[in-house]
Amino acid sequence: MKMVIAILRPSRSNEVKEALEEMGVKGLTITEVRGHGRQKGHKEVFRGKEYQVDLLPKTRIEIAVADSQVDQVIETIMASARTGETGDGKIMVVPIENVFRIRTGESGIDAI
Numbered sequence: 001m002k003m004v005i006a007i008l009r010p011s012r013s014n015e016v017k018e019a020l021e022e023m024g025v026k027g028l029t030i031t032e033v034r035g036h037g038r039q040k041g042h043k044e045v046f047r048g049k050e051y052q053v054d055l056l057p058k059t060r061i062e063i064a065v066a067d068s069q070v071d072q073v074i075e076t077i078m079a080s081a082r083t084g085e086t087g088d089g090k091i092m093v094v095p096i097e098n099v100f101r102i103r104t105g106e107s108g109i110d111a112i
Contacts, residue, residue, distance in 0.1 A: 001096040001109060002070050006061045007035065008081045008089035013059040019080040020063065023072060027112070029062040039086045058089065064096060064112050 008016065013030060020028060034055040043050055065073055074091055082088055101111040 001099060001112065002065055002067060003094045003096050004063045004065060004070060004073050004077070005092045005094065006063075006077050006081065006089060007033070007058050007091075008061070008077075009083065009087060010057050010059045012081045012083070012088075013061070015080045016061060016077055019076045020061075020073065023076050025063055025065070025069075025073065027064070031060045031062075033058050033060045037087065037090070056087070064099060066109055066112070 006016070010032070017028070017030065035058055036054055036056055039056075040054060043052055045051075061077070063073060070093060074093070077091055098107055099109075099111040100107045104111075
């Protein structure tokens with residue numbers, strides 16, 4: 001099992017969520033986060049003063065999937081999140097040792 005973590009533009013989160021649901025992903029977690037990558041934020045002007053915004057709003061999506069689904073999930077996220085501009089985001093894949101469903105006591109792939 002793997003945990004696929006995607007950090008992406010908030011404006012693309014609905015498209016990514018819908019694409020993942022269409023491919024059969026049963027559960028995911030979406031969190032609003034703030035951060036920056038290589039772009040290091042941007043400058044804005046407010047009331048005539050320029051200031052640096054270094055933590056940009058992002059969306060974090062976490063999906064626990066079977067090993068066999070990882071490549072398809074990554075391709076789906078990449079296709080639906082890509083704008084071609086700096087700041088499109090990152091995808092990370094982390095191994096999961098085990099999963100437990102609290103309600104039923106199921107574990108492993110059955111608990112996803």
